[in-house]
Amino acid sequence: MFIDGLSVPARSGRRMTVTDPTTGQAFETVPLGGSEDADAAIVSAMRTFEGWKRVPMTERARLQKACAQAMRENAESIGAVLQRELGRPLAGCVSEIARSADLLDIYAEEGLRLRAAMPLGSAPGERIVITRDPVGVVVAITPFNYPITLLMFKLGAALIAGCPVVAKPSEETPLSTLMLARLFHDTGLPAGLFNVVTGDRALGEALVAHPVPRKVAFTGSVPAGKAIAAACAGTMKRVTLELGGHSAAIVCADADLDRAAAAITRHGFANSGQFCYRVNRVYIERPVYDAMLERLAAGAKALTLAPAGGQGDLGPLVNDRIFANSESQIADARAKGARILTGGTRATGPGYDAGCYLPPTLIAEATPEMLIMQDETFGPVIGLAPVDSPAEALRLTNESRFGLAGFVFTRDLATGLALCEGIEAGSVWLNDIRRSSHHVPFGGMKESGLGREKGRYGVESYLEYKTMYLSWEEAL
Template structure:
């Protein structure tokens, strides 16, 4: 069993202020696989103080951007040989199927690091502009300050890299709070951060519970909070930041729709929805779990989706053949089972799956991949984020009706449209209110393009040039010739 009795504060491994620990439990075996030190509020104070000093007095925000890019490239080089280790850690701590962990949890964020470095190299850090009154104006992009980056358990390294690296490239110092369910990959990252050449104080890593997160968000030494999590928690973060006029970006929940047009192929749609709707065992904010299909072909698409879901290998996440692993915790398993039972009570038709354990599974926090048909948009299973392997299939009449149903939710994070006519698909994509959208694919988290949501799915954007600019302020300097 892995043991870690130190905290990573300001670039150093130090003793915690208290004696509490976090137990990491395998979602597959339900056994404790690691024990790490739990931070207290005094440790948050130490981390923020170190970050504050590093930003206010240290060299990091004052370096030429090219020097920060070099450090990030060095960090990427240090992490690359650790891909197998990181994949296995993430699979063990949160139950992601190992094949998905290798690609999406680890390989993609490492590729993202290189893309972010390329963007920073080509960013216009200073830009001259002609002023309205004839004077010259210099626009200068400067780091916001100390950033609190709060990351959930479902895509821990991916989301960490999406916050940490752009903030560092901008010149900020960062206090990173991973989820207590997934501290192991964060500590592995911290080990490489210690080798990468960051100045003292620039990064701290404090895996902690909600209390630690709330304390960090409200800390007067923090200039910006970057939060990914549930919409309910995001509202509390926004309220705290608003009362202190603190910058905030929020990447929150989703209940995205896959709009299937009447010219789409059922088999191709089912294959696409396997990724779009059931990636990471359904534990993804971008999961497209509302499948909108034309009423005239409803039965064909329901049958194709049911066949795909029934054939999915469910089981040990360390097995490369596994497509659906366990959910992260017992509370999540119980939550998803509750929604499956609620869907049946609401009158939806259970086509595949159910609330009992999958065949051949007698332990672990598993849920059978499930398909509901005859779903109405007003049902809870069609409105609320379930965060598990549950698909709801809704009928629609025409393209306008499909767009209406797609928008009939408080969320607006992602979505897709499936069709043999790309122009028709683009027309639908342009009409749905969503921050991201895919045509004949699940929206890919492209590091060169901004990612984020509208409505209750969040505020601000990550990834792309916009992701780095989210950690920058723009200073306008007017310049007049000497008199």
């Protein structure tokens, strides 16, 4: 682990394995931390907090920008480690490092734009100052799918706000986070400002239950997020929770079908479907249903799997548990009468047998009772359903406990705006799908989470308002 500027073992001496998803073989071990390790990391962070919160914003921004540049300069080496533990093709891993560095820069710039306020309505001999204080030590718990990006969502905002971070990466992808902590320390971050502890769920529970941290920032599943929120209530910790998604796309009869199919295919199958705001289900108006299916199938079939040691567009799913969810949703759809348009069965053969490879899968004639239209998949599977009107599509989109993202395709601007405003989700795209911007808020409604990350909105979530009433005897 990385605590107080040093690489340290777990107090228990125990370790856990890290597996290459393309081969199924363990290739490294990391410490299996427990409550004593959680305490050591938090105590280190608390010591550092006393000094870091007094560091001028300009110096915090300078250090953060230096760390961002160090990420760019080491993107290939960090990306190679990430590729080994995640299984995603190398180009995507290197791109993740570079894009995450951009977010660090943006957070640094947002920090420089923070302001205090002095209202003019004070009484004679009094001034009121409204300022912002850092919340304190932050626990950041991140998943495997975009481990560096989702860590930067939290770390970049916390550091510039004046908060030290204790990070617990996913058990599947701890190595890239550990590498990053060492890199940032060597770049100049003070010891204890960014600690990394590795372990399983028990370690996460110890971090959340600890009385010192004042905030927990978590990206992961809905059940885990609910458990964290309940545990944080005991000590009134703040929470930012970016949880599951089951995002729907609506394709109207007048849409540019080629553009819609390209966007849905690109977004729905990126990272083998292993991210929260991907297209999970699509509602298509009947007059263009068959034509849209034809285009989507052509796009899905054009994507290639990257075998162990080989090249391709998509890697394997990270482990058997994640694969099993896709498998069960496909089986459920088959049993309930759906048509498997593409994919649907595990890829086998040389280079594939040892990994959880699933070709891009499209499920046509999906109906509301099917799991694919109800629950997050986190795999390369998309449900497709015909609808009779945009209003029906909107109703079905919102009949979900999730509300992370939505997507609309129509040439009619009035219809598009009405659908975008009507979708109950934190982010909505019209007529294209691109990655979420670093400058604007990102997060979900309903069971997709609490709070927002990115841009000034992310920084503000690590600050407390403080009102100071300053009085003196009038001199004149």
